[in-house]
Amino acid sequence: MLLLASFVGETEREKKPVKQAVVMYGDETLFNSIENLSDESIQAFHDSLRALPEPPIGVLEQIKLFLEIKTMSKLEMALLLDSLFDAGDEHYALINQVNLFITSQDFESEEEFDYLNSSHDFPAHSIYGNWNTTKPHPYSIEIWESDSSQRLMLSNKDIGGYVSPVNKIVVTSTFGYRWERFHRGVDLDLQVWDTVKSVFSGKVRFAAYFGGYGRTVVVRHHNGLETLYAHLHRFKVSVGDEVEAGQLIGLGGSSGNSTGSHLHFECRFKGVAINPTQIIDFKEEKLVNDKVTLIKNKWGYTAIPDGVEYYTVKRGDYLMKIADMYGTSCKQLCDDNQIKRNTPLRVGQKIRIL
Numbered sequence: 001m002l003l004l005a006s007f008v009g010e011t012e013r014e015k016k017p018v019k020q021a022v023v024m025y026g027d028e029t030l031f032n033s034i035e036n037l038s039d040e041s042i043q044a045f046h047d048s049l050r051a052l053p054e055p056p057i058g059v060l061e062q063i064k065l066f067l068e069i070k071t072m073s074k075l076e077m078a079l080l081l082d083s084l085f086d087a088g089d090e091h092y093a094l095i096n097q098v099n100l101f102i103t104s105q106d107f108e109s110e111e112e113f114d115y116l117n118s119s120h121d122f123p124a125h126s127i128y129g130n131w132n133t134t135k136p137h138p139y140s141i142e143i144w145e146s147d148s149s150q151r152l153m154l155s156n157k158d159i160g161g162y163v164s165p166v167n168k169i170v171v172t173s174t175f176g177y178r179w180e181r182f183h184r185g186v187d188l189d190l191q192v193w194d195t196v197k198s199v200f201s202g203k204v205r206f207a208a209y210f211g212g213y214g215r216t217v218v219v220r221h222h223n224g225l226e227t228l229y230a231h232l233h234r235f236k237v238s239v240g241d242e243v244e245a246g247q248l249i250g251l252g253g254s255s256g257n258s259t260g261s262h263l264h265f266e267c268r269f270k271g272v273a274i275n276p277t278q279i280i281d282f283k284e285e286k287l288v289n290d291k292v293t294l295i296k297n298k299w300g301y302t303a304i305p306d307g308v309e310y311y312t313v314k315r316g317d318y319l320m321k322i323a324d325m326y327g328t329s330c331k332q333l334c335d336d337n338q339i340k341r342n343t344p345l346r347v348g349q350k351i352r353i354l
């Protein structure tokens with residue numbers, strides 16, 4: 001019986017591609033039909049709703065988010081769905097829409113790695129085992145899900161040190177999953193034509209135009225991290241180039257979906273964005289510590305550099321309470337953690353206190 005069943009399945013597959021079942025939560029979706037809906041037509045739909053006498057604010061927000069979510073990797077979408085579930089049932093329409101989108105997409109190509117270099121000729125091979133030069137975020141969930149924690153040496157005399165990505169660091173937008181947007185990096189102020197440098201040594205894995213990111217460079221570093229530099233005006237490196245820390249990789253700009261010139265800078269480990277301010281002290285323009293432990297949590301990784309103390313947020317905590325507990329000020333906590341006074345604290349979140 002079993003054999004027969006699988007045989008029938010195979011012939012069916014040859015005739016037409018098997019449609020995966022989509023798990024739906026309620027029956028709401030954002031759009032009546034998603035089949036072949038282009039980004040432009042979704043944007044036009046959004047604009048027509050916005051022009052109504054009483055625009056549906058919640059739906060407008062969700063449509064904007066959906067457009068943003070479409071640029072994410074499958075792994076990022078999975079993490080995002082988790083956090084949307086945590087946020088409650090008002091997001092079911094968006095969750096359903098993302099699920100439909102994931103099912104409609106052929107993510108097969110994410111498993112195809114182009115081995116540009118024979119054997120181990122690229123950095124951090126033992127961590128990644130692949131080298132993809134066509135996608136900024138090529139990693140599947142499998143590379144990540146069985147991890148618990150990982151210790152990294154970010155800088156030493158063999159792999160070099162850290163150099164700031166731009167000349168004068170002004171952080172204009174911080175890292176975080178917020179309801180209004182999912183910011184997977186930090187924004188650093190710059191003028192068009194300003195130099196953008198690789199923060200660590202490594203090899204250029206990706207250098208091309210990528211949707212809302214605009215001109216984007218991704219460098220795989222010998223220390224195991226990957227960094228991403230988006231909205232560039234010009235490329236100064238190509239795929240496969242070896243770079244030193246501080247080496248020019250591009251000129252800053254506002255290509256892609258960007259209001260005003262700035263550098264969107266991401267630090268990733270196995271494709272999962274980590275908060276750059278957890279490992280880089282942007283004020284002092286140096287690493288918090290050469291050694292860091294990445295601890296996997298539900299949403300990604302928390303980076304804990306050596307010599308730094310963290311407090312884990314508990315139910316009922318608020319910033320002033322934590323500041324009082326450790327004899328520090330709200331301003332100091334905000335500066336150290338790159339958060340604002342009104343940033344909501346999440347239970348389980350780690351707040352740097354030292």
Ligand SMILES: [Zn+2]
Nearest residue numbers: 185186187264
């Ligand atoms: Zn950004």
